Amino acid sequence: MKTTFLTIASLVFIAGLLTITTGFKTKAIQNEVSxxxxxxxxxxxxxxxxxxxxxxxxxxxxxxxxxMKLKLDKLPTLSKRKLVSKLDAIAESVEEKDMPPEKFLAKYPEHALTDAESKILTDWANGAADVLMK
Ligand code: HEC
Known part of the structure; x- marks a missing residue:
């Protein structure tokens, strides 16, 4: 029983890692050369x-x-105009504490952003949007 759980847990972990490394990171890296x-x-x-x-x-x-509103893995493929608008939306949703959604946090409070994490996201989103607008 315990072994089954561990096997499933490690499979989920590996699948997660693959998704993150292949889907998310490489797209961001690819983008730097586009x-x-x-x-x-x-x-x-x-x-x-x-x-x-x-x-x-x-x-x-x-x-x-x-x-529909935001696909983070697709960010690097957006046009400059769309990217700026998504970055603005990210900064705004974090500043207004709209994200992650309240209903979700009621169930999973550990997923709330810490103040430090909010600052990391808003500083980045605002800064990146400013650079793109120049
Ligand atoms: C539990 C799922 C969930 C998580 C986690 C979550 N979101 Fe969302 N997000 C949503 C949903 C659902 C919507 C669409 C809300 C709507 O249309 O009313 C949304 C909408 C948005 C929007 C669009 C807002 C707009 O007005 O267009 C942005 C930007 C956003 N989320 C950013 C974030 C960021 C940044 C995080 C992490 C800090 C995050 N979200 C975490 C579910 C989530």
Whole structure:
């Protein structure tokens, strides 16, 4: 029984790692060499996005609403104009404490952003948007 759980747990872990490394990170890295995408996602930001936002906001998310509004893995493929608007929306949703959603946090309070994490996200999103606007 215990072994089964461990096997499942490690499979889930490996699947998660694969998703993160193949889906999220390489796209961000790829983007640095693409002529249009000028977005760099520092590790500190990447960690917060992955831990607190990515589960809902990715191309394969079960939440249609979240997917419609923001697909983090697609950020680097956006045009400059769309990217700026997504970065602004990220900064705003974090500043206003709209994200992660209140209902979700009622169930999983440990997923709330700490003050330090909020600052990491807003500083990055605002800064990156400013650079793109120049
Ligand atoms: C539990 C799932 C979940 C998590 C976790 C989550 N979101 Fe969301 N997010 C949603 C949903 C659902 C919507 C769409 C809300 C709506 O349309 O009313 C949304 C919408 C958004 C929007 C669009 C807001 C707008 O007005 O257009 C942004 C930006 C956003 N989320 C950023 C984030 C960030 C940044 C994080 C991590 C700090 C995060 N979300 C974590 C579910 C989630």
């Amino acid at each position: 002529p249009e995408g000028l977005l760099t996602i520092p590790d500190s930001v990447n960690t917060v996005l992955q831990n607190k936002c990515f589960d809902c906001h990715n191309s394969n998310s079960e939440s249609m609403k979240a997917k």
